[in-house]
Amino acid sequence: MRDAVVLVPAAGRGERLGPGAPKALRSLAGEPLLVHAVRRLVASQSVAQVVVAAPPQARDDVLHLLAPVIAPPALTVVPGGQTRQASVAAALAVVPDDIDIVLVHDAARALVPVELVDRVAAAVRAGHDAVIPVLPVVDTVKRVDAHGYVTGTVDRAPLRAVQTPQGFRHQVLRRAYHEVGESEQGQVTDDAGLVERLGIRVYTVPGSPHAMKITHPSDLQVAESLLTGVAG
Ligand code: CTP
Ligand code: MG
Numbered sequence: 001m002r003d004a005v006v007l008v009p010a011a012g013r014g015e016r017l018g019p020g021a022p023k024a025l026r027s028l029a030g031e032p033l034l035v036h037a038v039r040r041l042v043a044s045q046s047v048a049q050v051v052v053a054a055p056p057q058a059r060d061d062v063l064h065l066l067a068p069v070i071a072p073p074a075l076t077v078v079p080g081g082q083t084r085q086a087s088v089a090a091a092l093a094v095v096p097d098d099i100d101i102v103l104v105h106d107a108a109r110a111l112v113p114v115e116l117v118d119r120v121a122a123a124v125r126a127g128h129d130a131v132i133p134v135l136p137v138v139d140t141v142k143r144v145d146a147h148g149y150v151t152g153t154v155d156r157a158p159l160r161a162v163q164t165p166q167g168f169r170h171q172v173l174r175r176a177y178h179e180v181g182e183s184e185q186g187q188v189t190d191d192a193g194l195v196e197r198l199g200i201r202v203y204t205v206p207g208s209p210h211a212m213k214i215t216h217p218s219d220l221q222v223a224e225s226l227l228t229g230v231a232g
Contacts, residue, residue: 011080046121
């Protein structure tokens, strides 16, 4: 059932990846990260439309790069903002009112499995207002003070690392973005964090190692291994 719109924040510079093009336009196995990500999103039977928040100067490039995968009117490209939150807000602003399910997916999570997209959308369709994919935290986690001394060990059993796509009832995400003050910009690192502030319960589904976020140069190598089946 193609009943969801996916917002794809893709306007980041990719500073941790080092000098070069904006991260979403960097190449992985010969194709930009954004193309990998959107191809996977569109392969989901849940996805009806895609809204990309692009680097402001790259709108035409993005339309051109995505042409083999998706084109207007199913694709909309809007200029992104200074923060991820601003980019998502810009994309959310063009979602038609009659859409019930909105997913938000980082272009940097280029290898997201189609099944994960379906799982998140299905959980929203089943009645959850907000749904996030998570993985258990495998490392031991400690609190460290400003001087580098350990002040405690955190029980990791209830901890989860959070991925995208995150899925929302459209009106819930609208309200979350509407109610976030300018002063709070950037303090919440994912979309579900804004929804939590409304007192709305967020449901978790199993994430995937393939939905890893490409952040540092070594992540590109890991992603390439996942793509060619050498790892994962
Ligand atoms: N993003 C965005 N607009 C911004 C900042 C980030 O749309 N102003 C997007 C990125 O393109 C990415 C996702 O949000 O798909 C997650 O952000 P991150 O991994 O931090 O990417 P960058 O901000 O590009 O990387 P860095 O923080 O290293 O500069
Ligand atoms: Mg960033």
